Amino acid sequence: MARELTVLVLAAGRGTRMRSAVAKVLHPVLGRPLLAWPLAVARALSATRRGVIVGFQAEAVTKTLPAGFEAVLQRELNGTGHAVLQARRLFAGEGDTVVLSGDTPLLNAATVRRLLADHRRRRATVSFLTARHADPSGYGRVVRDERGEVRAIVEHDDADAATRRIDEVNAGVYCFENRFLDRALGRLRAANRQEEYYLTDVIAAAVRSGRGVVGVLCDDAEEMLGVNDRVQLARVHDVLRRRVLERLMRAGVTVVDPASTWVEPGVRVGADSVLLPGTTLQGGTVVGARCRIGPHTRVRDSRIGPDSVVADCCVLEEAALGPRCRVGPFARLRPGTRLAAGVHVGNFVETKKARLGAGAKAGHLSYLGDAEIGRRVNVGAGTITCNYDGYAKHQTVIGDDVFIGSDTQLVAPVRVGKGALIAAGTTVTKDVPAGALAVSRAPQKTVAGWADRRRALLGKK
Ligand code: UD1
Numbered sequence: 001m002a003r004e005l006t007v008l009v010l011a012a013g014r015g016t017r018m019r020s021a022v023a024k025v026l027h028p029v030l031g032r033p034l035l036a037w038p039l040a041v042a043r044a045l046s047a048t049r050r051g052v053i054v055g056f057q058a059e060a061v062t063k064t065l066p067a068g069f070e071a072v073l074q075r076e077l078n079g080t081g082h083a084v085l086q087a088r089r090l091f092a093g094e095g096d097t098v099v100l101s102g103d104t105p106l107l108n109a110a111t112v113r114r115l116l117a118d119h120r121r122r123r124a125t126v127s128f129l130t131a132r133h134a135d136p137s138g139y140g141r142v143v144r145d146e147r148g149e150v151r152a153i154v155e156h157d158d159a160d161a162a163t164r165r166i167d168e169v170n171a172g173v174y175c176f177e178n179r180f181l182d183r184a185l186g187r188l189r190a191a192n193r194q195e196e197y198y199l200t201d202v203i204a205a206a207v208r209s210g211r212g213v214v215g216v217l218c219d220d221a222e223e224m225l226g227v228n229d230r231v232q233l234a235r236v237h238d239v240l241r242r243r244v245l246e247r248l249m250r251a252g253v254t255v256v257d258p259a260s261t262w263v264e265p266g267v268r269v270g271a272d273s274v275l276l277p278g279t280t281l282q283g284g285t286v287v288g289a290r291c292r293i294g295p296h297t298r299v300r301d302s303r304i305g306p307d308s309v310v311a312d313c314c315v316l317e318e319a320a321l322g323p324r325c326r327v328g329p330f331a332r333l334r335p336g337t338r339l340a341a342g343v344h345v346g347n348f349v350e351t352k353k354a355r356l357g358a359g360a361k362a363g364h365l366s367y368l369g370d371a372e373i374g375r376r377v378n379v380g381a382g383t384i385t386c387n388y389d390g391y392a393k394h395q396t397v398i399g400d401d402v403f404i405g406s407d408t409q410l411v412a413p414v415r416v417g418k419g420a421l422i423a424a425g426t427t428v429t430k431d432v433p434a435g436a437l438a439v440s441r442a443p444q445k446t447v448a449g450w451a452d453r454r455r456a457l458l459g460k461k
């Protein structure tokens, strides 16, 4: 039978070095809180119990926890050892406990699985991951004896000059045998520079009692990068961003300029699509095959059908586009926009809660809000749906094959029947029946010779 496994994620700290009013683990990384990344690792492990230690801004942090995680409150922030101690009841009895840090987002689940397998095979009491860092400052240093066996972890603040020169650091990822962990935590003392109960002191305690302690050096130091300040936050952000882009590129997506392209991890993009420089794809966005997006376009929580083009500088939010649509440049599709196949939405067009039927066109300078627009409708330049009367929003319904001339206002609620024609410059205030012409215009007056006479009067050429 598999041994019981508990996974704990430490997330109670304030993150003083961030110099922020917001808890460190809540700072966003590619659209998710920093904490979400280690939680994904915790979720990928087959554990019986999963706990997150919360403290600073506990309520806000707890809100971000997905199902299956129990929040454990650390009332006073007395260090990482004290933090783990609060979750004591989650690792009572036989089994092992994996501890992860809420501020180490690059870690892969596979790396933790290897650590755990190794820990169990060797029947170790404590196993932990280490890495070599060119600049180890800030991290706990791994002190080994002449045979290479781990003796202790010494925190940066408590280390002397010789210890500070050690470049092997504690990554903050551990496996503990439960009974030992429970006993050792109860005996921790806060006799150090920070006057905190260090989880890392459990390692020296295990060594002293002659138990198996294994420090596993990881080749990929990048995976172990922790976030303590905003410089490190930017660094891990960049690594995660590149990981997502590389996955897309390997799956057949062209990313013209990876340095300026931002794609969040939940986004899907079909093969042979091209992301032009400055493109940002967020949330649950799904882009079909053979699309062209950007440059400098942002798409959030939207679906874009195959063979579509969303050109320069567009913003799409909660919009759904069928196949072969052409959008932009400079279009803004707001929530509730639904474009059927082959729709064209051109420059300086804004849509909101608007459905456009197959083959409909709105080429230039329009606002289409709360509108139902039929198939093959031509929306002329400068058309505005006047959907708001200062109190409520009203619906505009336009039938198939309607032609709307330029500079038309549709004062909602209003309906235009199939195949009708609205003359340019019309303010539509009454429903228009199918097949009709609607025109509302002051009649044009033409005065022959007027301009010439004026010029003569003013003595101009
Ligand atoms: C810690 C390790 C250090 C290691 C480094 C790796 C200790 C004493 N030191 O240092 O050896 O090299 O991580 O990144 O463990 N936390 C709590 N409650 C507390 C204090 C901290 O939950 O009372 C949480 C924090 O929110 C954070 C994690 O524990 O997610 C680590 O705390 P942090 O203060 O960042 O420790 P480091 O100084 O980075």
Ligand code: CA
Pocket (backbone or CB within 6 Å): 101, 103, 226, 227, 228
């Ligand atoms: Ca840290």
